[in-house]
Amino acid sequence: MRPEVAEPAAGPQTDEEPLVSIRNLETYYSIRGNFADRLVGREAGVVRAVDGVSLDIRRGEVLGLVGESGSGKTTLGRTLLGLVRATGGSVEFEGREITGLRERRFRDLRRRMQVVFQDPHASLNPAMTIAQAVGHPLQIHGLVHDHAELRARVAEILETVGLAPAEAYLDKYPGDLSGGQKQRAVIARALILSPVLLVADEPVSMLDMSVRAKILELMLALKQDFELTYLYITHDLATARFFCDRIAIMYLGRIVEIGPAEAIYADPKHPYTQALLKAIPEPDPAKAVARDLPRGEVPDAASPPLGCPFHPRCPRAFEPCGWESRDLHDLLEMRWAGLAGDPRVEQEQRIVGDLAALDRPSSEVRFSPPRGRQPQEVVSLLERVRAEDPEEPFWRGVERLEAAGTHLALVFHEPREPRLEPVGDSEVACHLYDESAASG
Amino acid sequence: MPGRSRRRRALSSEAVLQVRNLRVYYGTPGAPVRAVDGVTLDIGESEVVGLVGESGCGKSTLGRGILGLLPLGARADGEVLYGGRNLVMLPPKELRRLAGPDLGLVFQEPMTRLNPLLRISDHFRETLKQHEANLSDAEVKRRSLETLGRMGIPPTRFNQYPHEFSGGMRQRIMIALALVLRPKLLVADEPTTSLDVIVEGQILALLADLKRNFGTALLLITHNLGIVAEACDRMAVMYAGKIVEEGPVREVFAEPAHPYTRELLRSTISLETTELHSIPGSPPNLIDPPPGCRFHPRCPDAMRVCSLLEPIEQRLGEGRRVQCWLHGPQARIPADGELPLEREAIGVADEA
Numbered sequence: 202m203r204p205e206v207a208e209p210a211a212g213p214q215t216d217e218e219p220l221v222s223i224r225n226l227e228t229y230y231s232i233r234g235n236f237a238d239r240l241v242g243r244e245a246g247v248v249r250a251v252d253g254v255s256l257d258i259r260r261g262e263v264l265g266l267v268g269e270s271g272s273g274k275t276t277l278g279r280t281l282l283g284l285v286r287a288t289g290g291s292v293e294f295e296g297r298e299i300t301g302l303r304e305r306r307f308r309d310l311r312r313r314m315q316v317v318f319q320d321p322h323a324s325l326n327p328a329m330t331i332a333q334a335v336g337h338p339l340q341i342h343g344l345v346h347d348h349a350e351l352r353a354r355v356a357e358i359l360e361t362v363g364l365a366p367a368e369a370y371l372d373k374y375p376g377d378l379s380g381g382q383k384q385r386a387v388i389a390r391a392l393i394l395s396p397v398l399l400v401a402d403e404p405v406s407m408l409d410m411s412v413r414a415k416i417l418e419l420m421l422a423l424k425q426d427f428e429l430t431y432l433y434i435t436h437d438l439a440t441a442r443f444f445c446d447r448i449a450i451m452y453l454g455r456i457v458e459i460g461p462a463e464a465i466y467a468d469p470k471h472p473y474t475q476a477l478l479k480a481i482p483e484p485d486p487a488k489a490v491a492r493d494l495p496r497g498e499v500p501d502a503a504s505p506p507l508g509c510p511f512h513p514r515c516p517r518a519f520e521p522c523g524w525e526s527r528d529l530h531d532l533l534e535m536r537w538a539g540l541a542g543d544p545r546v547e548q549e550q551r552i553v554g555d556l557a558a559l560d561r562p563s564s565e566v567r568f569s570p571p572r573g574r575q576p577q578e579v580v581s582l583l584e585r586v587r588a589e590d591p592e593e594p595f596w597r598g599v600e601r602l603e604a605a606g607t608h609l610a611l612v613f614h615e616p617r618e619p620r621l622e623p624v625g626d627s628e629v630a631c632h633l634y635d636e637s638a639a640s641g
Numbered sequence: 642m643p644g645r646s647r648r649r650r651a652l653s654s655e656a657v658l659q660v661r662n663l664r665v666y667y668g669t670p671g672a673p674v675r676a677v678d679g680v681t682l683d684i685g686e687s688e689v690v691g692l693v694g695e696s697g698c699g700k701s702t703l704g705r706g707i708l709g710l711l712p713l714g715a716r717a718d719g720e721v722l723y724g725g726r727n728l729v730m731l732p733p734k735e736l737r738r739l740a741g742p743d744l745g746l747v748f749q750e751p752m753t754r755l756n757p758l759l760r761i762s763d764h765f766r767e768t769l770k771q772h773e774a775n776l777s778d779a780e781v782k783r784r785s786l787e788t789l790g791r792m793g794i795p796p797t798r799f800n801q802y803p804h805e806f807s808g809g810m811r812q813r814i815m816i817a818l819a820l821v822l823r824p825k826l827l828v829a830d831e832p833t834t835s836l837d838v839i840v841e842g843q844i845l846a847l848l849a850d851l852k853r854n855f856g857t858a859l860l861l862i863t864h865n866l867g868i869v870a871e872a873c874d875r876m877a878v879m880y881a882g883k884i885v886e887e888g889p890v891r892e893v894f895a896e897p898a899h900p901y902t903r904e905l906l907r908s909t910i911s912l913e914t915t916e917l918h919s920i921p922g923s924p925p926n927l928i929d930p931p932p933g934c935r936f937h938p939r940c941p942d943a944m945r946v947c948s949l950l951e952p953i954e955q956r957l958g959e960g961r962r963v964q965c966w967l968h969g970p971q972a973r974i975p976a977d978g979e980l981p982l983e984r985e986a987i988g989v990a991d992e993a
Contacts, residue, residue: 481911484909546796
């Protein structure tokens, strides 16, 4: 069991029981593999979309869940809503365990928790009028007695979200509305049941810049009027800044940093948080400075990197971060991409041979060069590569590199998984802040 | 960042492409949609020009109109001058010959633009041989790998299929496919919209470096002003089918001349933003746009003249122009024309 998530000081009503309490939540998707695998019921692997997440959502707060695609932020939101099943851990909503609840029991809960998705165009049935779509939840839950009451309730909520006068919108179809108007209708549909928790999954990222502010302001106003709690899922730290009391940064299924919003912006601790902040284009050409962004993209969650999942992209990674065979593969590929057109590329490829041998994750590589090549040639090549760019963090992970008989032995420092630990006002999962790792 | 040195202005003598009074109308059962309505724009050699505006302002149509890639039912009129020829009048067959070696296009969704059944090497072979039929296989490979390498795609992955690459890598491959023919001009329509923030930054850095690496001019279409500030030398602001302001990026950002530009800048949310701001209303329907200045119903500075007469383009020094009555010409504004415009309030939800 992981240590309980400590309660950072900021945020409203800290002494109250949290609205949502998530502990060690795991949501794994199994990969079905090929026909033969399925025939014998064998699973080809699992994607750990949410991998041991613990966090609280306090009543009345806006918690931002921020990460790139593939970080698991959407899956976490969907698990909370019961739209996908947790494979482990616990989620308590208003003090009640909700993982493993049957769909029928969940349906009652959904009056209390609602969702707004990213794409307003896909969230509304094109064949339903706005009145039908927004009123549908009332009908599903049997909360209205007749058509007149339904229309009155819908009209009231439409006016609340700014679709006024409601008569002008009630009988329109989604196709008649603009993107911002559709998103207002989707918000109205989510609020018509008077939920306590609203999960908003990228509610403004499909909208024009000129409309985003309007929808964010509407959501902030509605939060006051309806005493809502928000889980705001986004990749955009710029909009989150206006919106969130606390922010959790996710990467490959884990929370790498969580803390009060002010702390995240004023003093981001995790190199990934720093990179996300640096990546936001600043609309001021006078201030546009060179941005050293992390290389690469979010790796495949079906076989995440050893150690810290961010280490292959991290500019500050060092010995304990989990260096391994696949990092050597990437290092050589990136070198060859940079040397494109240079005859050295083919020479080096002949010396190293097939890189597929490096694809199995391991912190100890025994590598045999292609026929007719000596392991010492590979060692010399790697030493040359190292000399050309000694600052490359990869080399800090190498403990031993030598020719051993017919093989090349490459041993990395033992990978360690960072855990969330309190640092200042936040909690961070990074070896830079972990004294035992930093000194080892 | 290399390649960041900004050009003060583009002289028309060194323009790669000159657009003169271009109109693109889409046919509908009723009146036509005037998506591009009298646009004039120069793109200089190796210059990065940003084209910004809200959705529905005609940005993408202008980008496609320049390349002659308009859908059926669209009619173009005016001039797109490239190498002494008017592309608008060119027969489709000749236009196709220019598409690739001279004019390239990078689309919004990299996921859907590569053929899933063809290896990356096949995409490059097909592209290169289409235009240079007697290229040897070795030469095809050499040129492809060189371009891919500059986009950060390693040679070891040349024979893989599109599904084996991530979204950002596919967009790099798309850009490499456009660049391998060394076009004089590349039109990139929201090239980073479906990508993650960090990958977006990586792709923008590549695009901003095109000038240095490939000598290619770039028309970058985007709704994100942060991207323009980051990557562009000059910018054109489009509203309801017209270019309402144009100038060097630094000058326009420092001192926007058109109220639409100013409001767009104010509504961009960034880490420096201290309060939220939005533009009331939404871009007009282009079948029957408002009379006078098309922005007047949403403009905080609108005067009486703005609802009556179309603004006349004014030059504001080197390379800067604006279409707005606030900048005159005084002689053409009727008596009382400068009084504030009285009008009804715009509904909260009457928006984009």
